[in-house]
Amino acid sequence: MKFQGTKEYVATEDLTVAVNAAVTLERPLLVKGEPGTGKTELARQVAEALGLKMIEWNVKSTTRAQQGLYEYDAVSRLRDSQLGDERVYDVKNYIKQGKLWEAFDSDEKVVLLIDEIDKADIEFPNDLLQELDKMEFFVYETGETIRARQRPIVIITSNNEKELPDAFLRRCFFHYIRFPDEATMRKIVEVHHPGIKESLLTSALTQFYEIREVPGLKKKPSTSEVLDWLKLLLAEDLSPEDLKRDGANALPKLHGALLKNEQDVHLFERLAFMARGQNR
Structure with missing residues (x-):
């Protein structure tokens, strides 16, 4: 499973080396570079070249790491309990899967894009350390552990708006996309x-x-x-x-x-x- 670029995406030699190194090491590929240098498009082209599905998580300033795992809708459950809805007896009815859960739950290998991670709060990367490292997380409401069936290829982009924590950087393979000559x-x-x-x-x-x-x-x-x-x-x-x-x-x-x-x-x-x- 080697990435060599595609007809639609001109990948330099150092970029293809970085992608393939991250795949071999099974570590997230952290891609930085000027806006407009093709960081987000890289994930799409890696998925296309390797014949894999892509799951895209677009990070915003209000995004929390927990949203990538799952969200528990306690308000809806309380409302349904007041209305006598029998759905309340199964907590799973009120848990919404996040993008990481979707990637972990896939029977086939996927490309997971975490786009513009530096837009979120400074604690956001730290909150994902264990999940991206161990490829698993615990759902407290159901008492189950969600483990990746197939380890996804994780590509993380950053526009350098914020410095990322050292502990997070240690777990990534880093590549800076230089502006094309x-x-x-x-x-x-x-x-x-x-x-x-x-x-x-x-x-x-x-x-x-x-x-x-x-x-x-x-x-x-x-x-x-x-x-x-x-x-x-x-x-x-x-x-x-x-x-x-x-x-x-x-x-x-x-x-x-x-x-x-x-x-x-x-x-x-x-x-x-x-x-x-x-x-x-």
Whole structure:
């Protein structure tokens, strides 16, 4: 069971090594990187490449670790007892399985994605230590222990919004997805926009990487954003000459696909203003 990437996902050699190492070690793969570098998509493509079902747990700021195991609805049980409902005699009727339980209960191996774990409270990773390590947990309401029938491939993503606890990191295989260099980006573009003219691609990528290097940029455009930008360029049938910028117009064509906040737009406007002043 080896991951080598897919037709839809360009995986670098170090990324495929990381995925396969995590599978061999039977440890969660913790993937970090800039937003838009394909961390979430990696789990989907691993599942597709290995022919496995994927279970996705999207973590939010309000998510608690217990929700990944199960939730006990005591309020509904109390209400049903007041109404004389016979369901109250079986506590299992009021237990909702979480994503970890779903993964553990599967007869076949699955890919479990815990997406953006750093969005949750700092204690969230610690609260999952034993469950991810031993692949089991205890249900207090029923007195049963839920054990993984098949150890899932666990992929955890983080945008580095919070530092993760050392105890949690020790139990993971770590990989940082570096932002693609131009050669890798060309392969990614070919997957999404096959047959794009070389001259347009060269001009667009040159400008894209120049934008990313502008000092003071609050949010650098990502892979997903350059793909959207190229889609617009193709839809508008723009040529490399149309993309040329000068001092009077520092903003790129269709810049709304690349620059996602007013600070960065104003930054390019100031650069244009300064360039016009120097040319006088």
